[in-house]
Amino acid sequence: MTGTDHDRQVRTAFRAFADSMTPYVQPPGADVAQREARRRVRTRRVVVAAVAAIVVLVPASVVALVRGVGTTTPPLPPTTSTPTVSATPTSTPSSSPTPTAPPTPEAQPTPGPGELVNATLTLSWADERCSSTFTIVDGHADVMVQSTMPFDVDRDGNLELVAHIRCVIGQTGPEQLLAVRLGPSGPTVVGPVLVTDWPGNSGDPAQRGPVTIRGYVGLSDGSIRAEVAHMFTCCAVPSEAAVVQQRTYRWTGSSFAQVAGPTTFVANRAVADIELNVSTLVFGAPVDGFRTGTLTVQVRNNGPRPAADVSVYIEHYLDIEKPSGGDWSRCASPQNGFTRSALCTVGDLAPGQSVTLTLPMRREVIRESGESWPLANYTGRVEARTGVLYYVPSVEFDVDVA
Amino acid sequence: MNDFAQFYAAQFHGITLALFAYTSDLPLAQDIAQEAFTRAVIRWEKVRTYDDPAAWVRRVAFNLASSRWRRRRIASAYLRSQREQHVDGPDPDRVALIRALATLPERQRRAVILHYLADMSVADVARQEGVSPNTVKSWLHRGRAQLAAQLGEQWEVRS
Numbered sequence: 051m052t053g054t055d056h057d058r059q060v061r062t063a064f065r066a067f068a069d070s071m072t073p074y075v076q077p078p079g080a081d082v083a084q085r086e087a088r089r090r091v092r093t094r095r096v097v098v099a100a101v102a103a104i105v106v107l108v109p110a111s112v113v114a115l116v117r118g119v120g121t122t123t124p125p126l127p128p129t130t131s132t133p134t135v136s137a138t139p140t141s142t143p144s145s146s147p148t149p150t151a152p153p154t155p156e157a158q159p160t161p162g163p164g165e166l167v168n169a170t171l172t173l174s175w176a177d178e179r180c181s182s183t184f185t186i187v188d189g190h191a192d193v194m195v196q197s198t199m200p201f202d203v204d205r206d207g208n209l210e211l212v213a214h215i216r217c218v219i220g221q222t223g224p225e226q227l228l229a230v231r232l233g234p235s236g237p238t239v240v241g242p243v244l245v246t247d248w249p250g251n252s253g254d255p256a257q258r259g260p261v262t263i264r265g266y267v268g269l270s271d272g273s274i275r276a277e278v279a280h281m282f283t284c285c286a287v288p289s290e291a292a293v294v295q296q297r298t299y300r301w302t303g304s305s306f307a308q309v310a311g312p313t314t315f316v317a318n319r320a321v322a323d324i325e326l327n328v329s330t331l332v333f334g335a336p337v338d339g340f341r342t343g344t345l346t347v348q349v350r351n352n353g354p355r356p357a358a359d360v361s362v363y364i365e366h367y368l369d370i371e372k373p374s375g376g377d378w379s380r381c382a383s384p385q386n387g388f389t390r391s392a393l394c395t396v397g398d399l400a401p402g403q404s405v406t407l408t409l410p411m412r413r414e415v416i417r418e419s420g421e422s423w424p425l426a427n428y429t430g431r432v433e434a435r436t437g438v439l440y441y442v443p444s445v446e447f448d449v450d451v452a
Numbered sequence: 453m454n455d456f457a458q459f460y461a462a463q464f465h466g467i468t469l470a471l472f473a474y475t476s477d478l479p480l481a482q483d484i485a486q487e488a489f490t491r492a493v494i495r496w497e498k499v500r501t502y503d504d505p506a507a508w509v510r511r512v513a514f515n516l517a518s519s520r521w522r523r524r525r526i527a528s529a530y531l532r533s534q535r536e537q538h539v540d541g542p543d544p545d546r547v548a549l550i551r552a553l554a555t556l557p558e559r560q561r562r563a564v565i566l567h568y569l570a571d572m573s574v575a576d577v578a579r580q581e582g583v584s585p586n587t588v589k590s591w592l593h594r595g596r597a598q599l600a601a602q603l604g605e606q607w608e609v610r611s
Contacts, residue, residue, distance in 0.1 A: 056599075
């Protein structure tokens with residue numbers, strides 16, 4: 051086969067790939083990008099929550115991370131709707147509820163996630179990026195059903211479905227347990243059992259970091275016990291870094307209310323409050339064929355506890371040289387010579403302590419001639435890290451020419 | 453529709469598909485594309501004046517993909533054990549091209565995708581990758597031969 055044949059074959063394969071895959075691409079939308087851009091511009095000083103070891107114990111501040119949903123439930127469906135799946139409760143309420151297997155009707159299939167396919171349900175979330183309506187069509191949705199449990203939430207002898215639902219933001223997102231009534235015209239929302247907050251980057255650092263629902267079980271008195279964890283277990287964050295609690299909820303006739311377990315999270319002792327302040331990387335006029343500039347990264351521990359083993363990861367899209375001097379001795383780069391990224395060690399930070407890294411950069415002017423856009427159009431970003439890999443927000447910086 | 457929205461509508465699919473081909477992960481590709489467009493809109497007054505604003509977004513996106521790629525490799529084993537399996541797009545293993553691309557060295561794969569899927573000229577790929585046009589030509593030559601061989605095998609097996 052000749053090179054021309056290869057070219058034709060590869061070109062055909064790529065065209066077929068583009069044609070067949072295009073329908074699967076679901077753009078989140080230009081408006082979402084614009085909203086996010088406005089939010090980032092507002093938040094010039096970004097504070098990141100990072101995982102760190104604990105050295106000193108301090109009185110834990112108490113924060114609420116799982117919202118009560120009692121008064122904010124969506125309107126209930128008419129009580130006349132007829133459930134299609136019924137079952138006799140398997141046990142009677144007792145003063146000391148015990149976990150019970152969901153009752154399984156013998157003549158009818160157990161309802162499961164399939165009941166929600168093609169259903170449109172109205173949901174409320176704590177993050178505007180999450181859709182308020184939810185439809186699964188052939189498995190595509192921006193919300194995911196993690197699991198379901200058939201359970202008689204209102205003790206009327208008919209099974210409802212409790213669904214663990216997650217709004218997909220990146221690899222995680224806010225979650226909720228939603229009770230759904232199954233009827234001949236499709237499922238309708240009974241109400242959210244619990245909705246987790248998605249606090250973002252502002253406010254009390256102890257309140258930041260997502261909450262995940264780790265599990266849930268129906269109890270013999272009709273209540274639902276959920277295990278919730280502050281701080282997701284994702285991306286190599288050790289699961290023991292999370293604060294885990296069990297909370298119990300029960301249907302009150304109009305909404306779900308919490309009836310047992312803690313209502314607030316204690317501050318997570320494994321969360322450090324690290325703030326990054328990053329300068330613009332300004333390159334000066336050429337001298338002897340080189341431009342030089344300096345990036346300054348200030349890392350500060352705003353938290354009440356020491357932060358251990360802090361480092362910053364710096365990434366930019368320029369091939370630069372690292373002249374001697376500054377704080378490069380604290381940094382490692384994957385390549386020698388030219389580099390587009392570096393991991394710099396900051397070390398342990400006491401409460402209130404800050405460390406500033408000064409990173410001089412040097413660049414041959416001749417490289418600019420081969421580039422399709424000017425130096426001032428480049429950007430980079432800095433990310434705080436601690437002992438373990440953690441999915442943290444990062445600070446962007448601009449490159450400019452003086 | 454404002455001009456960013458028009459730009460987004462015209463370019464999102466193409467850039468996402470190129471990233472999908474590069475990473476074999478469609479949800480990740482969409483995340484990265486969205487991030488790159490978000491960065492574009494932050495400096496849209498500048499980016500919109502470029503000859504080819506899409507090239508800027510594509511370059512940012514591919515840079516993001518390369519760096520996330522490295523980090524995800526560390527986390528992926530953990531994630532695989534944590535994440536529930538959902539039908540969330542085409543199964544990459546069923547896409548012959550994706551499977552064949554995955555066998556190419558990273559820079560070769562990027563060059564092939566930029567040239568064949570993003571329709572970039574050899575000179576533009578060379579500029580984006582910071583190498584000479586001859587290097588790109590040699591990447592394309594080798595990548596193409598390997599892809600053709602792999603795709604040929606699959607077609608033979610299927611027929």
